[in-house]
Amino acid sequence: MTYQLHYWPTIQGRGEFVRLALEAAGVDYVDVAREPPKQGGGEAALVRRLKDPHNPWPPFAPPFLVHGSVFIGQTAAILLYLGPRLHLVGDMEQERVWTHQIQLTIADVVAEAHDTHHPVGTGLYYEDQKPEAARVAQSFREERIPKFLNWFEQVLRHNPAGDTHLVGDALSYADLSLFQLVEGLRYAFPKATARALAATPAVVKLHDNVGRRQRVQEYLNSPRRIAFNEDGIFRRYPELDG
Amino acid sequence: MTYQLHYWPTIQGRGEFVRLALEAAGVDYVDVAREPPKQGGGEAALVRRLKDPHNPWPPFAPPFLVHGSVFIGQTAAILLYLGPRLHLVGDMEQERVWTHQIQLTIADVVAEAHDTHHPVGTGLYYEDQKPEAARVAQSFREERIPKFLNWFEQVLRHNPAGDTHLVGDALSYADLSLFQLVEGLRYAFPKATARALAATPAVVKLHDNVGRRQRVQEYLNSPRRIAFNEDGIFRRYPELDG
Numbered sequence: 001m002t003y004q005l006h007y008w009p010t011i012q013g014r015g016e017f018v019r020l021a022l023e024a025a026g027v028d029y030v031d032v033a034r035e036p037p038k039q040g041g042g043e044a045a046l047v048r049r050l051k052d053p054h055n056p057w058p059p060f061a062p063p064f065l066v067h068g069s070v071f072i073g074q075t076a077a078i079l080l081y082l083g084p085r086l087h088l089v090g091d092m093e094q095e096r097v098w099t100h101q102i103q104l105t106i107a108d109v110v111a112e113a114h115d116t117h118h119p120v121g122t123g124l125y126y127e128d129q130k131p132e133a134a135r136v137a138q139s140f141r142e143e144r145i146p147k148f149l150n151w152f153e154q155v156l157r158h159n160p161a162g163d164t165h166l167v168g169d170a171l172s173y174a175d176l177s178l179f180q181l182v183e184g185l186r187y188a189f190p191k192a193t194a195r196a197l198a199a200t201p202a203v204v205k206l207h208d209n210v211g212r213r214q215r216v217q218e219y220l221n222s223p224r225r226i227a228f229n230e231d232g233i234f235r236r237y238p239e240l241d242g
Numbered sequence: 243m244t245y246q247l248h249y250w251p252t253i254q255g256r257g258e259f260v261r262l263a264l265e266a267a268g269v270d271y272v273d274v275a276r277e278p279p280k281q282g283g284g285e286a287a288l289v290r291r292l293k294d295p296h297n298p299w300p301p302f303a304p305p306f307l308v309h310g311s312v313f314i315g316q317t318a319a320i321l322l323y324l325g326p327r328l329h330l331v332g333d334m335e336q337e338r339v340w341t342h343q344i345q346l347t348i349a350d351v352v353a354e355a356h357d358t359h360h361p362v363g364t365g366l367y368y369e370d371q372k373p374e375a376a377r378v379a380q381s382f383r384e385e386r387i388p389k390f391l392n393w394f395e396q397v398l399r400h401n402p403a404g405d406t407h408l409v410g411d412a413l414s415y416a417d418l419s420l421f422q423l424v425e426g427l428r429y430a431f432p433k434a435t436a437r438a439l440a441a442t443p444a445v446v447k448l449h450d451n452v453g454r455r456q457r458v459q460e461y462l463n464s465p466r467r468i469a470f471n472e473d474g475i476f477r478r479y480p481e482l483d484g
Contacts, residue, residue, distance in 0.1 A: 074346040104316040121381030139363030
C-alpha cells in the first residue's frame with residue numbers, strides 16, 4: 001500500500017520531516033500535490049481531501065498522510081505511525097516514547113522558527129510585522145537556538161549507546177528531523193546557527209552523518225528536494241540574523 | 243507503581259493536562275513538587291531530576307513523568323504513554339493516533355495562548371512586551387480561537403459514534419484536554435471565547451459533560467486544583483480580551 005503524503009507542493013515546510021523519513025527508508029510514496037492534476041494530483045487534490053466533509057478524521061492542516069484507510073495529520077503523529085513501519089524507531093516502548101519526545105521538541109523549535117517571521121499572525125505578511133519579528137528573532141537567535149541545540153547535544157552525549165544517534169545505535173526519524181532542523185536553521189540564521197553549533201559538535205556530526213547516507217544524499221541531489229525559499233518555515237531574511 | 247508527576251507547584255500550566263488524566267482515571271499519583279521537601283518533594287526535587295546529568299532521557303522542560311524506570315517529558319508524549327494504562331484511549335491504532343493528533347492540535351492552541359502574553363520571549367516579563375502582545379492577542383482572539391474551536395466542533399460532529407466524545411464513544415485524554423482548553427480560554431479571554439463558543443455547541447456540551455464527571459468534579463472542588471493565575475499559561479489580562 002503506497003503512502004500518500006499531502007503537503008504544499010512548493011515548500012519544504014513541515015512536510016519535509018515526513019518526506020525525509022520516506023526517502024531515507026526507500027519506500028514508495030506519492031507526494032500528492034506535486035503530481036499532475038490529470039493524475040489526481042495538484043494542490044486542488046490536497047485541498048479537496050483537507051476539506052472533505054465526510055472524513056471522520058479531518059486534519060487541522062497539512063501535512064497529512066493517507067495510507068489505505070488510515071488518515072493522519074500532525075507531523076509528529078505521522079512519524080509516530082511511520083516509525084515502526086519504516087524501521088525508523090526501536091521496538092521497546094521506552095525507545096519509542098523517547099524518540100517521539102525528541103520529535104515533539106524539534107516541533108517546538110520549528111514553531112518558534114516560524115514565529116520569528118510571523119510573530120503576530122499567519123494571516124499577515126512578514127512585511128506587516130517586521131518590528132515584532134525583529135524582537136522575536138533576537139530572542140530566538142540569542143537564547144532559544146543555543147538552548148535547543150545544547151539540549152540535543154546533551155541527548156546525544158547521554159545516549160548509553162554512543163553519540164552517533166539520538167536514540168540507541170540505529171537511525172531514527174528523530175535523527176532525520178534533527179538533520180532537517182540544522183539545515184533549516186543554517187539557511188534562515190546562518191550566523192547565529194554557526195555560533196551555536198560551534199558548541200555542539202555531536203549535533204554537527206549527526207547532521208553530517210545523516211547527510212552522507214546514500215538514500216538521503218540521492219534525495220537531496222534530486223529534483224524531489226525543494227530548495228529553501230521565503231514561503232516556507234525557514235526563511236532567510238538577513239535582517240533577522242545577528 | 244505510583245505515577246510521579248513533576249511540574250511547577252503553583253500553576254496549572256501544561257502539567258494540568260496530565261493531572262486531569264490521572265485524576266479522571268482515579269489512580270494513585272504523586273505531584274512531586276507539591277509534596278513537602280522533607281518527604282522528597284518541593285521544587286528543588288523537580289529541578290534536581292530535571293538537571294540530573296546521569297539521566298539518559300533528560301526532559302527539555304516540565305512536565306515530566308517518572309513511572310518506575312520510565313522517564314517521559316512533553317505533555318502529549320506523557321498522555322500517549324498514560325492513555326492505554328488509564329483506559330483513556332481506544333485499543334485500535336487508528337483511534338490511538340487520531341486521539342494523539344487531536345492532543346497535538348490542543349498543544350498548538352496552548353502554545354499560541356502562551357504567546358499572546360509572551361510573544362517576544364519567555365525570558366522577558368509581559369510588561370516588557372505589551373505592544374507586541376496586544377497585536378498577537380487580537381489575531382488570536384479574532385482568528386485563531388474561532389478556527390481551532392470550529393475544528394474541534396467538526397471533529398465532534400464527524401465522529402461516527404456521536405458527538406459526545408472526540409473519539410469513539412468513550413472518554414479519552416483528548417476530551418479531558420479539550421475541557422481544560424475551554425476552561426483556560428474562558429479564563430484568559432472571557433469575551434472572545436464566549437463569542438466563539440456560541441458557534442460550537444458540541445464543544446460546550448463536551449466541556450460540561452466532562453466537568454460533571456464525578457472524579458473530575460471532586461478534583462475541581464479539591465485543594466489539588468490550583469486556581470488559574472497570572473503566572474500560568476492562561477492569564478487574564480483584560481486589555482488582551484476584546
